[in-house]
Amino acid sequence: MFAGDISRQCLSPVILFSLFSLFLAGSPLPDEFQMLMTFKSSVKTSNGDDVFGSWTEANSSCNFTGILCNSNGFVSEINLAGGNLGGTIRFDSLCGLQSLEKLSLGSNSFHGRISEDLKKCSNLKYLDLGGNFFSGEMPEFSNLIKLTYLNLNASGISGTFPWKSLGNLTSLGLLSLGDNLFEKSPFPVEVLKLEKLYWLYLTNCSIAGKIPLGIGNLTQLEHLELSDNLLTGEIPGDIGKLQKLRLLEIYDNYLIGKIPKGLGNLTNLVYLDVSTNQLEGDISELRFLTNLASLQLFQNQFSGGIPNEFGDFKSLVEFSLYANNFTGPVPQKLGSSVGLQYIDVSDNSLSGPIPPDMCRNNNMTExxxxxxxxxGSIPETYANCSAMVRFLVNRNSLSGRVPSGLWGLPNMEIIDLSMNQFEGPVASDIAHAKSLAQLFLTDNKLSGELPSGISEASSLVSIKLSSNQFSGKLPDSIGNLKKLGSLKLDGNNFSGSIPESLSSCISLSEVSIAGNSLSGKIPTSLGSLPTLNSLNLSSNRLSGEIPPSLSSLKLSLLDLSNNNFFGPVPDSLSIPAFIDGLKGNPGLCSETLENFRPCSPVGTDSSRVRTIILCLLAGIMVLLVSLACIFFLKLKQNKLEEKPLKTNSWDLKQYHVINFNENEIIEGIRSENVIGKGGSGNVYKVVLKCGKELAVKHIWTSNPGEPGNGRSSSVMLKRSWRSPEYDAEVATLSSIRHVNVVKLYCSITSEDSSLLVYEFLPNGSLWDKLHSCQKSPMSWEVRYEIALGAARGLEYLHHGCDRPVIHRDVKSSNILIDKEWKPRIADFGLAKIVQRGAGNWTNVIAGTLGYMAPEYAYTCKVTEKSDVYSFGVVLMELVTGKKPNESEFGESKDIVNWVCANKRTTKEDMVELVDSTIPKHYKHDAMKVLGIATLCTVKVPYSRPSMRMVVQMLEEAVPQ
Known part of the structure; x- marks a missing residue:
């Protein structure tokens, strides 16, 4: 008993605690093991046991992968960032780890809501949940007062963010909340209390209003990003107090005013980006920022000169101030220290010579x-810029000879020297330009023969040498350019014949060699070019007959005028659309074209034959009219789905050669043939007696004789009552001939309705194949070809017509698919033909929700760039397989917001946006197209590429 009493007295609480601690040092609490295993049970991993292979009962928790314990054996850190993990997070288990100070689960695929249990992690100093797919709002977390690091960037959280929770987190050094779909809110003033912040990332999280003046109190800041928000007003002057700043990015907002005085105090600044705002005035304040490596000022309203001091900056490698109002010269010493990686000063009023040393060290790519x-001339130093990819100096007053070496730079993809005064030849060095895709030299004084070595530049897609002084023969080897899609040589002095090998350029869609001195015949083989859409050989000395093989081409433009052709015009080319392109050839004849002499000999017998034929035709017409009357009487007895077709007058206008009459079409307008419905009428599938299938769009128009319209039917029937949709569609499609635009055969109109007769496309629309019950698996190759074909159709509408056509309702349901899965642009009911010299304004908001460009919200100006935006949405549908509007994107958000919200994540995470049905080995190719889609859907119309450029980018993204 006595000994026991002594033992109990010796085992004091202190000694017991020490022994207990020693026990714990060898083995953590069993409860912590169970908490970790509970967390593991809710997590899914894509790489098997690589992460959780050590998480077994045979191991101590402190030996688990990603787990770090403190000296007392308690779990203090969990680091599983970038572990390919998914599922949900059991915060109730993790926050039971009382010593947990670091929780790093970023760059994974966790989903679900971040639960209220997070606030129990009261000892956390480091929390990284960024780069995940959480949903819902962020819970209140004001009791996490020990946090020094908080990253929720691109985590998927949305809704109202608990900004007030930040007020208690005064120890924070890093705060990253950007790229989330928060509800719009003012700049959170709670941030101004976090005086220990060195990193603040609030880009793309719907912050509106002014940047508060107190931002200058965060004097420890080294990294400040507030871009892609709704910020207004001026840049506060006290931002100049942040003298530790190395990065300042506030681009893509609505900021106004001048660069504030004092910004020049930020002498540690390395990266400055205030682009895409409404800033103005000069930039002299920036001349003190001598450590700048990147300066982005583009798309503002800055004016004045570029400070000469920029030429002395030792680290400047990125320099972009396009789309402003700068004047004067570019500092001649710019880039003379280390050389630039790229410079873009386009669309200003700059003058003087090109600085000679910007490509020092050969690092310049653009x-x-x-x-x-x-x-002045292009300095010789640029002939050695081996890294150069894009060289764009078009629309200036440059002159002299182009340095020979520039033509053959190995990585060059585009050379644009057009609209200058350059002289001399294209050097033979061009044979070494193996990456060159686009060569634009129009409107210069270049001369000499086109070197045969140009055919060795095998990546060429577009050659435009119009309006120069080139001479000699076209190279016979030009057929080696298998990727060549556009060849424009008009307005030169080329002579000799058209090379037979041109027919080997199997990708050609556009050829213009007008206004030269070519002679000889048109090679018959040109008729075999599968994609040729435009052929202009006018104003040459060509002769012979027009080859019948040209009839097989799907031409929208044919111009052979002002040559020496003779003989008959092939029947399929004898259409009014081509009549102007055949004039100026006195030797041509045609039996059908007006103002062309007939091909048959003129005489008594031939006159009799013509008379007999005309009589027969007249008799046939009388018979047809009689039959039509009988048919119309019978038709009145039928009940159609909408209302009876009036039968007293029909007017048929054909735009292609047809082998049917209106009776066959009208017979097919029955309810059982309806294949689609629209706001102006139904679409019917009509099968002709010969088996040919057609699609007929039936548009009911206003009936002026109906009661209640306040007008007399006897008066108003004399006028044409057709819908605006009908007029737009006919005006657009009747003159268009392109392989990727739906073919309109004819129109049939009466007093109260109109029928548009199209080619029938059996595979329906792209929307059907992607989203409807008719959805079918499409390989990436098929999706790519649909994207490229549709882009080419829109490119033709914007750039290939005499007057540009703006579709105004580009969407996947208006892209139809033929039996070979080739796309056609369709439904031109909202189309607008751009009038020369007129504005492109409209008082109608046209388009479909989810596809409409954002400028519709603040302007009625319609441009081709609105179509480009809509097409970008279509590309996103093709890549992701998602509709433009899905509930998962968040309230009032669409696919563009969703993609852009994820574009700053890691490349691996971005790949997850690609449709899961696309095989892994094609996802990199799909990402290229998604990148093009994001360029098409930028907010500022000016920044979007043209459809011509979109086609070129897509051609470069061909599946590997």
Missing amino acids: LAMLNNSFT
């Missing part, structure tokens, strides 16, 4: 100085 007033 030089863009287009649309200014630069003078």
Whole structure:
């Protein structure tokens, strides 16, 4: 008993606690093991046991992968970032780990809501949940007062963010909340209390209003990003107090005013980006920022000169201030220290010579100085820029010879020297330009023969040499350019014949060699070019007959005028659309074209034959009219789905050669043949007696004789009552001939309705194949070909017509698919033909929700760039397989917001946006197209590429 009493007295609480601690040092609490296993049970992993292979009962928790314990054996850190993990997070288990100070689960695929249990992690100092797919709002977390690091960037959270929770987190050094779909809110003033912040990332999280003046109190800041928000007002002057700043990005907002005085105090600044705002005034304040490596000022309203001091900056490698109002020269010493990686000063009013040393060390990949007033020649130093990819100096006043080596730079993809005063030849060095895709030299004084070595530049897609002084023969080897899609050589002095090998350029869609001195015949083999859509050989000395093989081409433009052709015009080319392109050839004849002499000999017998034929035709017409009357009487007895077709007058206008009459079409307008419904009428599938299938769009128009319209039917029937949709569609489609635009055979109109007769496309629309019950698996190759074909159709509408056509309702349901899965642009009911010299304004908001460009919200100006935006949405549908509007995107958000919200995540995470049915080995190719889609859907119309450029980018993204 005595000994026991002594033992109990010796085992004091302190000694017991020490022994207990020693026990714990060898083995953590069993409860912590169970908490970790509970967390593991809710997590899914795509790489098997690589992460959780050590998480077994045979191991101590402190030996688990990603787990770190403190000296007392308690779990203090969990680091499983980038572990390919999914599922949900059991915060109730993790926050039971009382010593947990670091929780890093970023760059995974966790989903679900972040639960209220997070606030129990009261000892956390480091929390990283960014780069995941959570949903719902962020719970209140004001009791996590020990946090020094908080990253929720691109985590998927949305709705109202608990900004007030930040007020208690005064120890925070890093705060990253950007790229989330928060509800719009003012700049959170709670952030201004976090005086220890060195990193603040609030880009793309719907912050509106002004940047508060107190931002200057965060004097420890080194990294400040507030871009892609709704910020207004001026940049506060006290931002100049942040002298530790190395990065300042506030691009893509609505900021106004001048660069504030004091910004020049930020001498540690390395990256400055205030682009895409409404800032103005000069930039002299920036001349003190001598450590700048990247300066982005583009798309503002800055003016004045570029400070000469920029030429002395030792680290400047990225320099972009396009789309402003700058004047004067570019500092001649710019880039002379280390050389630039890229420069873009396009679309200003700059003048003077091109600085000679910007390509020092051969690191420059892009030089863009287009649309200014630069003078002088291209410095010889640029002939050695081996890394150069894009060289754009078009629309200036440059002159002299182009350095020979520039033509053959190995990585060059585009050379645009057009609209200058360059002289001399294209050097033979061009044979070494194996990456060159686009060569634009129009409107210069270049001369000499086109070197045969140009055929060795095997990546060429577009050659445009119009309006120069080139001479000699076209190279016979030009047929080696298998990727060549556009060849424009008009307005030169080329002579000799058209090379037979041109027919080997199997990708050609556009050929213009007008206004030269070509002679000889048109090679018959040109008729075999599968995609040729435009052929202009006018104003040459060509002769012979027009080859019948040209009839097999699907031409929208044919111009053979002002040559020496003779003989009959092939029947399929004898259509009014081509009549102007055949004039100026006195030797041509035609039996059908007006103002062309007939091909048959003129005489008594032939006159009799013609008379007999005309009589027969007249008799046939009388018979047809009689039959039509009988048919119309019978038709009145039928009940159609909508209302009876009036039968007293029909007017048929054909736009292609047809082998049917209106009776066959009208017979097919029955309810059982309806295949689609629209706001202006139904679409019917009509099968002709010969078996040919057609699609007929039936549009009911206003009936002026109906009661209640306040007008007399006897008066108003004399006028044409057709719907605006009908007029737009006919005006657009009747003159268009392109392989990727739906073919309109004819129109049939009466007093109260109109029928548009199209080719029938059996595979329905792209929407059907992607989203409807008719959805079918499509390989990436098929999706790519649909994207490229549809882009080519829109490119033709924008750039290939005499007057550009703006579709105004580009969407996947208006892209039809033929039996070979080739796309056609369809439904031109909202189309607008751009009038020369007129504005493109409309008082109608046209388009479909989810596809409409954002400028519709603040302007009625319609441009081709609105179609580009809509097409970008279609590309996103093709890549992701998602509809433009899905509930998962969040309230009032669409696919563009969703993609853009994820574009700053890691490349691996971005790949997850690609439709899961696309095989893994094609996802990289799909990501290229998704990148093009994001360019098409930028907010500022000016920044979107043209459809011509979209086609070129898609051609470069061909599946590997």
